[in-house]
Amino acid sequence: ETGVTQTPRHLVMGMTNKKSLKCEQHLGHNAMYWYKQSAKKPLELMFVYNFKEQTENNSVPSRFSPECPNSSHLFLHLHTLQPEDSALYLCASSSTTGPNSNQPQHFGDGTRLSIL
Amino acid sequence: KQEVTQIPAALSVPEGENLVLNCSFTDSAIYNLQWFRQDPGKGLTSLLLIQSSQREQTSGRLNASLDKSSGRSTLYIAASQPGDSATYLCAVYYGGSQGNLIFGKGTKLSVKP
Numbered sequence: 001e002t003g004v005t006q007t008p009r010h011l012v013m014g015m016t017n018k019k020s021l022k023c024e025q026h027l028g029h030n031a032m033y034w035y036k037q038s039a040k041k042p043l044e045l046m047f048v049y050n051f052k053e054q055t056e057n058n059s060v061p062s063r064f065s066p067e068c069p070n071s072s073h074l075f076l077h078l079h080t081l082q083p084e085d086s087a088l089y090l091c092a093s094s095s096t097t098g099p100n101s102n103q104p105q106h107f108g109d110g111t112r113l114s115i116l
Numbered sequence: 117k118q119e120v121t122q123i124p125a126a127l128s129v130p131e132g133e134n135l136v137l138n139c140s141f142t143d144s145a146i147y148n149l150q151w152f153r154q155d156p157g158k159g160l161t162s163l164l165l166i167q168s169s170q171r172e173q174t175s176g177r178l179n180a181s182l183d184k185s186s187g188r189s190t191l192y193i194a195a196s197q198p199g200d201s202a203t204y205l206c207a208v209y210y211g212g213s214q215g216n217l218i219f220g221k222g223t224k225l226s227v228k229p
Contacts, residue, residue: 042218042220043217090159092160104150104162104165105217106162107152107160107162108159109157110158110159
């Protein structure tokens, strides 16, 4: 039990579908993150939310749309994805973020996304 | 460009061996460095976090060192066990409002019984 729960664990969708990934953290953290992990590439940060405000969009295409209704929940809305978007999407949380943050990030088990 | 490199990409050792995983980073102005473990089909588990002012951190059979000036960190695993088999990821944090970690590609470790 990591304290960060992601659903679904696996998702297969067509390029024209719309789906959402969900992340929930039970650690009382204020910062949440979306990462993309593709085969043979380092983890790539996608979005950062701190106290429900988006503080980073790492040049992510608009077909990925994040939503953070409160500090415990984070969503990633998907539409018209491409085959190269197939990857493991990981959610993480930490106490906070910022210039002097020294808190470790806690990760969920990820959603394995396959685009047909 | 800030990059993190991990060597080797894969490592296979017999049970009981002591081993060292290496991590290097191009920009030495880090705030901290974190070692993670990732099991197949799972997320990341944080193992050790070293602040930029620290030289090493220890947890059980794991010891991580940091040489900020040379841009290097090592993860030492003592008396390896089959349960240690996983991919080990190194990530550095450079601060800033975005809070993003820069990850290496990882070292896949296999410990044979």
